[in-house]
Amino acid sequence: MHSMLVHAHSGLRWLVLIFLILAIVTAWGKWSKQTAYPDGKLPLLGFIFTHVQLLLGFILYFISPKVQFASGVMKDSMLRFYTVEHIVLMLLAIALITVGYIKAKKQIPSPLGHRTIVRYYAIGLALILLSIPWPFRGLGAGWF
Ligand code: HEM
Known part of the structure; x- marks a missing residue:
């Protein structure tokens, strides 16, 4: 399990x-062409996969052996990463993506919705990239 x-x-x-990058790049193009928002399903797909x-x-947070609350956890960089850093930054990133998606929805049918997607999704994506336990970070995780 x-x-x-x-x-x-x-x-x-x-x-x-992939879907966050596609949503950002296409929203950028659509903002410059000033088409009405929404135009395509990419912002929605990025939102769904993130959620x-x-x-x-x-679920993993409750069952993973890498999440621990015993004293001394903060001294172990791997346990600290999964127990605190990964969840905090990912929650922030997902909150930004959620706010951006809802804000853009309220801007329908203005092209401004595309700009909102670019701004919020790009900051969310940057935080996600920073908080992924890439194999070269020595946090016991793989590429797939
Ligand atoms: C877009 C958001 C997220 C991405 C891209 C992401 C990505 C990853 C990746 C790549 C791993 C390493 C998997 C491996 O060992 O190969 C991982 C591990 C983990 N993630 Fe996330 N994560 C995200 C959000 C979250 C959130 C919000 C939580 C908690 C609520 C979470 C909890 C965990 C836990 C507990 C592990 C360690 C699992 C284990 O090895 O036992 N992740 N995550």
Whole structure:
């Protein structure tokens, strides 16, 4: 169960990254062409994949051996990363993406919605990239 969820959470990161990048790039293009928002499903797909990842992350947070609350956890960089840093920064990133998506929805049919998506999704994406336990960070995680 745990290993299956870790693989799903790990693999889903690529869909999250791909769809956030596609949503940002296309929203940028649509903002410059001043088309009405929404124009396509990419902001919605980026939003959905990010929230599925949030759900898997929450389940993992309760069952992962890398999440611990015993004293001394803060001295171990790997335990501290998964118990505190990963969840805090990812929640912030997902909150920004959520706010951006809702704000853009309220701007329908103005082209301003595309600009809102670019701004909020880009900051969210930057935080996600910073908080992923990439293999070269020595946090015991893989590429998939
Ligand atoms: C877009 C958001 C997120 C991305 C891209 C992401 C990505 C990842 C990746 C790549 C791993 C390493 C998997 C491996 O070992 O190969 C991981 C582990 C983990 N993530 Fe996330 N994560 C996200 C959000 C969250 C959130 C919001 C939580 C908690 C609520 C969370 C909890 C965890 C936990 C507990 C682990 C360690 C699992 C284990 O090895 O036992 N993640 N995450």
